[in-house]
Amino acid sequence: MKIGVVGASGYAGGELLRLLSNHGKFELAYISAGSNAGEQITSIHPHLLNFSERKFETTAIGPINNCDLVFLALPQGESAALIKEIDSKVKVVDLGADFRLADGASWEKYYGGSYAGQFTYGLPEINSNSAKISASTRVANPGCYATAIILGSAPATASEMIDATDLVVVAASGTTGAGRSAKINLIGSEVMNNLVSYKFGGVHQHTPEIEENLTILSGNPVKLSFTPILAPMPRGILATITSKLKGTPTTEEVHKVFSKYFADSPFVSMLPIGSMPQTAATLGTNNVLIQVAVDSNTNRLVVSVALDNLGKGAAGQAIQNANLMSGFPQNLGLNQLGVK
Numbered sequence: 001m002k003i004g005v006v007g008a009s010g011y012a013g014g015e016l017l018r019l020l021s022n023h024g025k026f027e028l029a030y031i032s033a034g035s036n037a038g039e040q041i042t043s044i045h046p047h048l049l050n051f052s053e054r055k056f057e058t059t060a061i062g063p064i065n066n067c068d069l070v071f072l073a074l075p076q077g078e079s080a081a082l083i084k085e086i087d088s089k090v091k092v093v094d095l096g097a098d099f100r101l102a103d104g105a106s107w108e109k110y111y112g113g114s115y116a117g118q119f120t121y122g123l124p125e126i127n128s129n130s131a132k133i134s135a136s137t138r139v140a141n142p143g144c145y146a147t148a149i150i151l152g153s154a155p156a157t158a159s160e161m162i163d164a165t166d167l168v169v170v171a172a173s174g175t176t177g178a179g180r181s182a183k184i185n186l187i188g189s190e191v192m193n194n195l196v197s198y199k200f201g202g203v204h205q206h207t208p209e210i211e212e213n214l215t216i217l218s219g220n221p222v223k224l225s226f227t228p229i230l231a232p233m234p235r236g237i238l239a240t241i242t243s244k245l246k247g248t249p250t251t252e253e254v255h256k257v258f259s260k261y262f263a264d265s266p267f268v269s270m271l272p273i274g275s276m277p278q279t280a281a282t283l284g285t286n287n288v289l290i291q292v293a294v295d296s297n298t299n300r301l302v303v304s305v306a307l308d309n310l311g312k313g314a315a316g317q318a319i320q321n322a323n324l325m326s327g328f329p330q331n332l333g334l335n336q337l338g339v340k
Contacts, residue, residue: 001326002029004064006082007073009033009056011176011235012095014045015315016071021050023319023333025326030067032059061085069326071095071318075179080116083138091137091325093318094119097205099140106208122321123147124330125265126154127216133324141321143206144177144313145228148239150213151268151288152305155261157218161254162243162301164214164222171239172229174279177309191232204228235310236279241303242295251294254301258292266331267312267320277306284308286316286334 003026007013013033020026033056036044041051057063061082064070069091072079080098101107104115119140124130133139142150149169156162172195175186184190199205204226214222231238249257255273262268268288271277277289291304307313316334323330 001026001068002066003027003322004030004032004067004070005073006030006032006059006064006070007034007075007078007095008041009036009039009044010073010180011310012314012318013071013073014048015310016073016318017041017045017048017051019315019319019333019336021048025328025332026069026319026322030057030063030070032057032063034059065090069093069322071322073315076111077113080114083116088137091322092119093122093139093141093321093325095141095314095318097143097209099138100142100146100209102212103208106212110203110205110208121213122317123150123213124320124324125151125262125268126213130324130330133321134327136325139321139325141314141318143209144237144307144309145171145173145204145226145239146206146209146213147313147317148237148288148305148307149206149210149224149226149241152239152241152290152303153210153214153243154217155258156243156254156301156303157214157222158261159257160218161247161249161257162245164218164220164243166244167214167222167224168242169224169226169239170229171226171237172231173237173309174231174233174235176235177237177313178230185230191230194232195229197227197229199228202226233279235308236283237305237307237309237313238277238279239303239305241305242300245294245299245301248299249294251292254292254294258290262290267316267334277304279306279308281338282306282308282311283339284311285336285338286312286320286331287338288312 099119120136
């Protein structure tokens with residue numbers, strides 16, 4: 001299949017190129033990058049030595065429509081503007097936020113601007129989404145935080161063992177989650193030896209995405225209090241999710257529920273009780289590591305989730321979705337082990 005990557009100069013775009021270069025069924029026919037068009041790919045991504053003879057192309061609708069499938073790794077709003085010109089025969093995986101939400105009012109509240117609509121939500125592990133993705137030509141890749149939090153909450157929400165109107169999450173992400181554009185608060189001197197919360201007070205844009213998809217799973221409204229933290233590392237997410245238990249299950253019983261829920265998921269692993277998820281163990285992979293515990297002092301469930309925000313949180317998951325859309329095994333080209 002002829003594949004295009006639009007917006008390939010960003011962090012997610014570079015990770016797409018790295019992963020796609022080892023994919024047995026996808027041929028990278030078109031690689032574009034707006035303001036970096038004409039530059040050597042290795043001038044932006046020096047680790048991608050197998051692209052040393054190629055340059056970023058100009059983003060144009062003609063080459064896009066010559067592809068069988070394209071990944072859009074663009075800033076907010078740009079996918080919505082471009083999608084109108086993309087031929088319906090071209091499959092699209094959008095890594096941006098433009099088509100993730102079902103509710104236009106939520107879009108206006110958390111993102112602003114015109115609401116563009118919704119694509120099939122590309123988190124295969126929940127809500128029978130794997131079958132929906134396989135039947136779709138337009139898929140919205142989830143946000144990185146949303147992936148971690150939804151996966152860490154789904155088994156407990158689906159089994160109704162928790163009060164899903166009281167989800168509390170604190171999650172730390174590496175700096176690549178903020179994109180590649182130059183910002184003073186993201187330079188090394190500001191980030192190193194420092195932790196800081198941001199979008200404080202429940203205003204992070206992934207909140208409605210998480211609530212919408214867990215509400216579908218629950219059948220009842222889900223409410224989330226989410227505090228993100230910028231961590232002094234390039235990539236990775238570690239999320240801690242707590243919720244009030246309805247009964248008094250043991251940690252072992254909860255662990256069994258989670259293990260059964262993810263039994264057929266090739267990328268989600270429940271760690272043995274007592275072993276904790278580490279971001280470094282997911283580096284460069286599409287893997288998700290989860291641990292659970294019951295806090296008997298407050299009768300709350302505590303879930304720890306680790307993933308690579310550029311892997312399962314972006315490029316890896318996008319390729320997983322593209323595999324499903326193309327009729328390939330979802331783990332094709334995604335069997336990398338962590339590098340820790």
